[in-house]
Amino acid sequence: MYLKRLISLFFIVVFFVGCSNTQLNNTAMKKAHKNLGEVAIISYKGAYKIKYKSKVNPNICKKNMDYLFSQIFNKTKDFVDDFKLGDVKVKNFDFKSKVKNLLVIRPYEYVSTSAYTCDANSFVIDVFLYNSENLTKNWTKTNKGNLRQIHDLPSHKLIWMKQITINFNNYNKNSQINKMQELFPIIIKGLQKDGIIKSINKEEIKKLSIQRSLKRVDCIPYTKNFTIRSSKNILCLGNLGFSNIKLNRKVSNSNVINASNGLYEYSLDNSSCKNIVTSFSVGNNDNSTVSFKNTYKEQILDFYNNKCVVKNKSNINFLECTKNDKTQYFLENSKKIKNKIYEKYLIQVDNMCFNSIYNNFDSKEKLWRTPYGYNSEGWNAFGINKYTKTKYDKDGFNYNGWNKQGINKYTKTKYDKDGFSLNGENIYGVDKDGWSSKLKKFIKMKRKTDKSFNIITFKSVAKNKIYNRSFYDKYYILMTKNGTRLIGEKRYPKLGIIKKYYFVKSDGKEVINFKQKGSRLSNDIKLEKIVEEKI
Numbered sequence: 001m002y003l004k005r006l007i008s009l010f011f012i013v014v015f016f017v018g019c020s021n022t023q024l025n026n027t028a029m030k031k032a033h034k035n036l037g038e039v040a041i042i043s044y045k046g047a048y049k050i051k052y053k054s055k056v057n058p059n060i061c062k063k064n065m066d067y068l069f070s071q072i073f074n075k076t077k078d079f080v081d082d083f084k085l086g087d088v089k090v091k092n093f094d095f096k097s098k099v100k101n102l103l104v105i106r107p108y109e110y111v112s113t114s115a116y117t118c119d120a121n122s123f124v125i126d127v128f129l130y131n132s133e134n135l136t137k138n139w140t141k142t143n144k145g146n147l148r149q150i151h152d153l154p155s156h157k158l159i160w161m162k163q164i165t166i167n168f169n170n171y172n173k174n175s176q177i178n179k180m181q182e183l184f185p186i187i188i189k190g191l192q193k194d195g196i197i198k199s200i201n202k203e204e205i206k207k208l209s210i211q212r213s214l215k216r217v218d219c220i221p222y223t224k225n226f227t228i229r230s231s232k233n234i235l236c237l238g239n240l241g242f243s244n245i246k247l248n249r250k251v252s253n254s255n256v257i258n259a260s261n262g263l264y265e266y267s268l269d270n271s272s273c274k275n276i277v278t279s280f281s282v283g284n285n286d287n288s289t290v291s292f293k294n295t296y297k298e299q300i301l302d303f304y305n306n307k308c309v310v311k312n313k314s315n316i317n318f319l320e321c322t323k324n325d326k327t328q329y330f331l332e333n334s335k336k337i338k339n340k341i342y343e344k345y346l347i348q349v350d351n352m353c354f355n356s357i358y359n360n361f362d363s364k365e366k367l368w369r370t371p372y373g374y375n376s377e378g379w380n381a382f383g384i385n386k387y388t389k390t391k392y393d394k395d396g397f398n399y400n401g402w403n404k405q406g407i408n409k410y411t412k413t414k415y416d417k418d419g420f421s422l423n424g425e426n427i428y429g430v431d432k433d434g435w436s437s438k439l440k441k442f443i444k445m446k447r448k449t450d451k452s453f454n455i456i457t458f459k460s461v462a463k464n465k466i467y468n469r470s471f472y473d474k475y476y477i478l479m480t481k482n483g484t485r486l487i488g489e490k491r492y493p494k495l496g497i498i499k500k501y502y503f504v505k506s507d508g509k510e511v512i513n514f515k516q517k518g519s520r521l522s523n524d525i526k527l528e529k530i531v532e533e534k535i
Helices: 058-085 143-151 173-180 183-193 202-216 296-303 351-360
Strands: 002-014 022-029 038-053 101-111 122-131 158-167 228-231 234-237 240-242 245-253 260-268 275-282 308-313 316-323 326-337 340-349 474-480 483-492 497-505 525-534
Touching: 038 058, 058 101, 058 122, 058 173, 058 183, 058 202, 101 183, 122 183, 158 183, 234 275, 296 308, 296 316, 296 326, 296 340, 316 351, 326 351, 340 351
Parallel strands: 038 101
Antiparallel strands: 002 038, 022 158, 101 122, 122 158, 228 234, 234 240, 245 260, 260 275, 275 340, 308 316, 316 326, 326 340, 474 483, 483 497, 497 525
């Protein structure tokens, strides 16, 4: 059962600028107003509806709606660029100067059928375009007056409006955010279709998209040393940035308790590098207790019995290693000071990505790190062949190795190396439960994957054993009169004792402040004392 709530909230966001289905309806416009010339863009929450299950806390719904609505505006720069292409200047809006036209974006209805979390099933957004030239010049500058003036924009000044419904197939946050960020392109297409702004051809759109992608792969280093970092859909390997990434798996661990340790798996819309796996162990160089036993290079050479070809560029080791007739490819960087290893990074990729990074590591060429770049076989991430300009190469096979007849390029049969056909059917007729209709038995089916390398985990170890998680039988946080402490317990049954190792932050403060919201356990720690107790 649904309950309808009408929530009135006044809130303004001002831009200071320089598979689900999306439905458009309720479009209105005044044809006399075309060629805008200039526009200011604001978001505003007036009265809106939230539909939700009766057992759900409405405050959760409101919080989720606010969050999703805010995600629309993470790509404002692209929206501004689209207006500029349509010969429309986007102006700052601050209630201090008149604006010729005003685009107002407002939530209308948030709908959730979730029984507990109130995640969105659909979100309806209203978009209004007003002729505001004679209105804004007389507006007051008080906050209360601003809100009332936005609310009372007269209908006879309305140039164009559109109501946009965004439907979601699942409750995945990233998926929903991506769908919300499609709102701006929908608005632009609507304005172009109705002749409010100039339409641009496909070549101009492609050119703009390429320019945006190239800007996104600029990784400005905040340190001279090599680091790995990711943010806003970009993965930075040192100064090399890769756009259109997706974090598939994130594994954090406490193998070394005075360092950050983890492994991240990324997939990319990139024909040269489809998958990248990064590992790291990073400690504070100023903390004298931080010292790893081995570099990743030393660990790899030991694992492969030194059967590796090692090259170096700009302090990055490129390792091509073979074991049991299987070759794997790694990039490695570790930092030492006086035989003290305090920071180490590892990158695992396939052969094509390895060669692409090595050959272009010091190059200014950036297109190959975007979906628009072509790999060594002539494909881009959209499945277009560089030489034929179609979705098939000169031999008639597509990006994934299939021809129109359903024959696989590499196996010369209608099944790929994992036993799947072009339509996704398995060679043994295996259903989702593992039952083979051909073999009349349950079998373990190899999971279909596009990852062309096996992930190998190299665990870091501290030189001083008391900083290794594996040294302890028990590991926990304890509240003491002096604040929180990290405790590692080591049992010695034959001696009938337990040794408790007390750790504090390297500056002597508590390891975590529970009173501070969002506080996390610090790994920048040192030994405070050892307490011995009888079992």
